[in-house]
Amino acid sequence: MKTIILKKQVIKIFLKFGLSKEHASISANALINAELVGAYGHGLSRLKMYCDRISKKVINPKPKIKVKKISQSLSHVDANNSIGFVAADVGIKTAINHAQKTGIGMVAIKGSGHYGLSGYYAEQAVKKNLITMIYTNAPPAVAPHGALKSLFGTNPICFGAPTGTKIPFILDTSISMINRGKIRVAARNNQKIPEGVALDKFGKPTNDAKKALAGVQLPIAGFRGSGLAWMVDILSGVITGGNHAGRVKDPFDDFSGPQNIGHLFITFKSNLFQKNYKQRIHDNIRTIKKLPKIKGIKEIMYPGQNKFLRYKKNLNKEIYIPSIIKKDLKDLIS
Amino acid sequence: MKTIILKKQVIKIFLKFGLSKEHASISANALINAELVGAYGHGLSRLKMYCDRISKKVINPKPKIKVKKISQSLSHVDANNSIGFVAADVGIKTAINHAQKTGIGMVAIKGSGHYGLSGYYAEQAVKKNLITMIYTNAPPAVAPHGALKSLFGTNPICFGAPTGTKIPFILDTSISMINRGKIRVAARNNQKIPEGVALDKFGKPTNDAKKALAGVQLPIAGFRGSGLAWMVDILSGVITGGNHAGRVKDPFDDFSGPQNIGHLFITFKSNLFQKNYKQRIHDNIRTIKKLPKIKGIKEIMYPGQNKFLRYKKNLNKEIYIPSIIKKDLKDLIS
Numbered sequence: 001m002k003t004i005i006l007k008k009q010v011i012k013i014f015l016k017f018g019l020s021k022e023h024a025s026i027s028a029n030a031l032i033n034a035e036l037v038g039a040y041g042h043g044l045s046r047l048k049m050y051c052d053r054i055s056k057k058v059i060n061p062k063p064k065i066k067v068k069k070i071s072q073s074l075s076h077v078d079a080n081n082s083i084g085f086v087a088a089d090v091g092i093k094t095a096i097n098h099a100q101k102t103g104i105g106m107v108a109i110k111g112s113g114h115y116g117l118s119g120y121y122a123e124q125a126v127k128k129n130l131i132t133m134i135y136t137n138a139p140p141a142v143a144p145h146g147a148l149k150s151l152f153g154t155n156p157i158c159f160g161a162p163t164g165t166k167i168p169f170i171l172d173t174s175i176s177m178i179n180r181g182k183i184r185v186a187a188r189n190n191q192k193i194p195e196g197v198a199l200d201k202f203g204k205p206t207n208d209a210k211k212a213l214a215g216v217q218l219p220i221a222g223f224r225g226s227g228l229a230w231m232v233d234i235l236s237g238v239i240t241g242g243n244h245a246g247r248v249k250d251p252f253d254d255f256s257g258p259q260n261i262g263h264l265f266i267t268f269k270s271n272l273f274q275k276n277y278k279q280r281i282h283d284n285i286r287t288i289k290k291l292p293k294i295k296g297i298k299e300i301m302y303p304g305q306n307k308f309l310r311y312k313k314n315l316n317k318e319i320y321i322p323s324i325i326k327k328d329l330k331d332l333i334s
Numbered sequence: 335m336k337t338i339i340l341k342k343q344v345i346k347i348f349l350k351f352g353l354s355k356e357h358a359s360i361s362a363n364a365l366i367n368a369e370l371v372g373a374y375g376h377g378l379s380r381l382k383m384y385c386d387r388i389s390k391k392v393i394n395p396k397p398k399i400k401v402k403k404i405s406q407s408l409s410h411v412d413a414n415n416s417i418g419f420v421a422a423d424v425g426i427k428t429a430i431n432h433a434q435k436t437g438i439g440m441v442a443i444k445g446s447g448h449y450g451l452s453g454y455y456a457e458q459a460v461k462k463n464l465i466t467m468i469y470t471n472a473p474p475a476v477a478p479h480g481a482l483k484s485l486f487g488t489n490p491i492c493f494g495a496p497t498g499t500k501i502p503f504i505l506d507t508s509i510s511m512i513n514r515g516k517i518r519v520a521a522r523n524n525q526k527i528p529e530g531v532a533l534d535k536f537g538k539p540t541n542d543a544k545k546a547l548a549g550v551q552l553p554i555a556g557f558r559g560s561g562l563a564w565m566v567d568i569l570s571g572v573i574t575g576g577n578h579a580g581r582v583k584d585p586f587d588d589f590s591g592p593q594n595i596g597h598l599f600i601t602f603k604s605n606l607f608q609k610n611y612k613q614r615i616h617d618n619i620r621t622i623k624k625l626p627k628i629k630g631i632k633e634i635m636y637p638g639q640n641k642f643l644r645y646k647k648n649l650n651k652e653i654y655i656p657s658i659i660k661k662d663l664k665d666l667i668s
Contacts, residue, residue, distance in 0.1 A: 075439050076607045103408050108607040146634045147625040159565040171561040220555035227505040227637040232492040238614045245621035273410045273442040280572045287579035291481040300480045301562040
């Protein structure tokens, strides 16, 4: 399907479910961006879930979002259980504004929901020549080191930096061995997942996507990854007023209340300390790309580079829509 | 040896090598803290190296450290090739000061050297009820994903948060499978290192510590760890004015010039957004500790907890000093 037609359909669906024109457009853009960068677990596969949550009144389609300004650099946002895209849009725009005025900005959000890809918001800050760090928590998926039960989300760590080129440096890495969205897509399509990334509910290794969803995802690097996940839970949940310690509800399975996810956006000017930042980052990337490579590797890619290239490539193609999602679109629009 | 006697000896040595009383004391405290927490690779095993670098004029024992205040929240420090401990002491104290005044502080440092454990500085901020994030780069040890040559340092990611108890939450994790300091200690003591953490200079797996030092350390979690290391290189090197892209010299082997390491300290008040932060973090930790445990695990520990308990235990004991370090002390003091 052509991107522009798809976008119109998604907007129409969100409008039908009560979102304002502006919020429908923000949400459609984020979902379609996920499709274009190939992050299907954060794309249209979630559209029905968002609509279901609105129908069941656990996402507020007409939120009254409050931005409390603490200082010229600091704000706290209560997203009033908005769809996550809208909360994050307010968050990153406010953080950009703070950094542009004072050099540095930090915005904490509570009362939000799943917002898709952190990297999508990081890109917006990087386009303004800012460096950014973004944290969000998520429903239980990964067991703390030593525990037999999932509690941490896949809690991504996101970092963006301008490169002086059109392709930003965007690291957006979950602290689990595999993204939960990918397991979800595999489960929907009856595909296997790799070995060593998840355990079933009895604590046994599994490559069955459905069993993995019912079980435990493994963190990267044992106690190190577990520690990073805990850090993200503190940064996005404990300090913001969002849910934490495993209390973020699974958006697909648990309609007993809003998710109350928290996010944290930190932004600062890339040339705060070094006026020739662009020259320095250019030199940094060039030096690393010139290293001798492992056999079979054509180019050492920086984080975000592959995603950007996929985006560019997909932008001129029609978006492939699996039949299961075609059905979602048809059901939701009618 | 008793801690107090050891400290006097180390101070005497640093004074002999030209440090001021204040700088000698700061440096001795950091080194002895590393011994007490059991991080021997950052302790006395490095004392001779620091003195050698002073003798060879690549550490400046009498630095003129310049602190350039950019705003009430932001400072840039030129450490004038001081010993790293002293630069970091200025950095964290300045960052604490900023956060106490405005809620948030960020301090970038250039012209520094190896400063030991990031967690040691994080503790100082956490004692003031601040949350802190600390980044530093280091000599090449880890190959970027796809490269056949080391370039990134073990580039630790450090995060500290108050817990409302005497034991702070201090995550201080290198992005390599093993700390370079541990390999160095193993090499000095002719011990093996674990499998799967390093390659020799030909790209083959090795558990020989000396071969690993000449070869490549592996990052945690493949491209994810490589991306995190790259992030730390940008945050501590590119933006600060410090060396980056593999140009930080190995302090033990390369006396051709100062290291010019960069550091970044971010601090902010833990109760910026939620007045009941202490109650929230207490609840967070308690909830996680209550999870069912893997067989053999008595308690789920948060990052920094084990290190603190080791510190407490060691504080009342004499510090064990291996004969090779006894010789260093004797040679340096005479």
